[in-house]
Amino acid sequence: MKPPKPKMKIKIVYKLFAFFSVVLLIFMLIINSFFYFFFNKQTIELHRNDLKEKVVTISNTISLFLQNDVPEKEPPPYLRIHHHHMDMMGQDMRIPPSMDPTIPYYKALGYYIKLLNNMDKCDIWIINNNRQFLISNNHFHHSVQYNELPPGGVQVINKALKGNIVVANSFSSVLGTPSTTAAAPIKDSNGKFVGAVLMHAPINQLNSSIFYAIKLLIISSLFAMLISLPASLFLSYYCTEPLRKMKKLALSIADGNYNSKTNINQSDEIGDLADSLDQMAIRLDKAAQESGRLDKARRIFTANVSHELRTPVTVLRASLEALTSGVIKDETKQKEYHQQMLNETIYLERLVNDMLELSKLQNPDFKIEMSKFILNDLVNDAARSMRPFAAAKQIQLKTNIEIPPVKFLGDYGRLRQMLMIVLDNAIKFSQQNNEIKIHLYDKDSIAYLQIADNGCGISPQILTHIFDRFHKVNNERNKKGTGLGLAIAKHIAERHDITIKVDSILDKGTTFTFAFTNIKRV
Incomplete structure (x- = not known):
């Protein structure tokens, strides 16, 4: 059976690069979508407002013509697009006195409308309150009859004839192309609504502008993404550099080199x-x-x-x-x-x-029996137990307790064993007819116990090793020793947070000093 092929590992730097790329792409799509939505909405709104302002201006301009009566003859043939009506909006009309009287009203109005058509590329209709078209220069399709208008277009005209300014898209089917229509009423010299102006603007140019803007945005986004991809790759390498350092450290630790460090200083x-x-x-x-x-x-x-x-x-x-x-x-x-x-x-x-x-004692799980006792009694008990061994060598144990009874928390039996080990060594290495001093005193809320002998002393070379296991002086005095006594005493002291200090002068004697903390006076 063939072993399975190992899976191809994809480095995290490439995962981060792919993640950044996808995030950039999604971000670009979201930005473009929001831009298209709001830009399209804003552009259409501006277009409608602009068309509305223009049709209001035209309606106000036409209203200026309605000052006096007009000649009682028909309009010129080039202005009669749909209907041949002599009266406009039910009244006789003349051109203003400031204009050349030899030029008929309709001719001047026709030139004005034609000029606007050429300037704005729009189609302008003028209709009177009898729903009769007076001017309808249709650039988009064909001549339009009133009865051909859609219901929405009729509603726009009716609202305009009632004095409302309306903007709608109701004439696209008639004009043959998508367009926006703005309608405004026309007033005569008496302020009466006698007609309406309709201005149709195609929105294909508007769509072209929007499409061009979106095109520029997409190109800019792609260009920005093209620039940001190397940056994201660099960022991916930068972000994964600490991981490579940690991997190197882990491999170094696996090889047994524990002195290596990552040397990474980041607050994250x-x-x-x-x-x-x-x-x-x-x-x-x-x-x-x-x-x-x-x-x-x-x-x-x-x-x-x-x-x-x-x-x-x-x-x-x-x-x-x-x-x-x-x-x-x-x-x-x-x-x-x-x-x-x-x-x-x-x-x-x-x-x-x-x-x-x-x-x-060396086992940290080994529990010692803690209880409160009088430290003075512990010293007297240990001295009393060792006096028979001292008497066998004609050695006196002198006890000097200078402090009143104090309480201490510990294992009475173990602490008694510790003191007896030190006293046994003092007796063992002291000459006959000598004395051992046991002195208990306090200083700065700490009880100190000194056990001093006048024995052979300990050389400085040996003094640093007296608490080592199996360390013993191989002489006649210590032939029965195991070399474990002081090691046991030290461990008992450590379990009770007792410090031991040893001072010794060769051929003059040795002093053991125990410092008992956490004592309480009775």
Whole structure:
């Protein structure tokens, strides 16, 4: 069976580039749509208002002609487009006195309308209040009769004859092309509505203008998008650059190099992620160092345990071989061998117990029994328990407690064990007929306990290692020691937030100082 082909990975930079491109395209379409809608609406509205203003101007101009009577003869043939009516809007009309009297009214009006038609490319109709066309120069289609008008067109004319100014699209079917019509009433010299002016403007030119504007907008949008695509590609690379740096850091961490950093300084989510990766690298580096330290300590511990077990096991084996082989027949010698085997067994038992004790204290999940007790009683109890061992060497334990009873929260049994370990070492390394001072005092709300002896002291080279596991002085005084006592004492102190300070002068003595915080007076 063939393994499945790996899926082609699409880099996020290309995804961002595609996203930006699609967003730009959608944005362009939305902008163009809004522009077309509002531009088309605004353009048509301006066109209608402009047409409305023009037809009002024409109607006002024609009203000026209605000052006096006109000659009683028919209009010239070139002005009679549809109907041959002598009277206009039911009244006789003449041209104003300012105009040449030899020019008939209709001729002057015809020239005026013709001039407007040529200027605006529009079609202008004049109709009287009897619904009779007086002028209808139709540039779009053919001559129009009143009975050919659509219902909408008739309504426009009726509204205009009643004095309303109307703008509509009701004459497109008659004119044969889409157009806008504006109608305005004509007043005579008495202010009576005697006719109407209709001005038709084709909207094909308007549509051409709108189409041209949209065309320019689309071209501009495409040009802008063409320019923005390289910018979006650059932006995509810029945005993904921190991700590439974080990937490089992750691969470096995977290879075990925990000193690498992303070197990303951004005040955003990516910056937070980069900072988290840097913190992870720092913590992994510390964890690796700690793991190395623990591994080294484990190897040292194993070597120390092997060394400590080798001697008693060797003695036990040699003694048992001598006894079982029958070489030792003397009962006195046999008792000596048995006693030696017992001593080595006791030492092994102490070693195993100390190792178990230290293992418990080093386990953070191991809970110690906390309770409130009087610190003064703890010091007196530990001193009282060690006095018989001190008396065996003619050593005096002098206790000096300078503070009133104070309460302390802790494990009474463990703290008593800690003090007894230090007192046992003080007795062990002190000469006969000597003394050990136990001094309890307070300073700045902290209780200090000093245990000082006048023994052999500790050299500066050894002083820094006295709390290490299996560290012990191999001399006659310490032949029964396991090298775990002070390590146990230190862990008990750490579990109670007690600091230990050791001062020692070679051949003059050693002083252990314990600082108890969080004490409360009774």
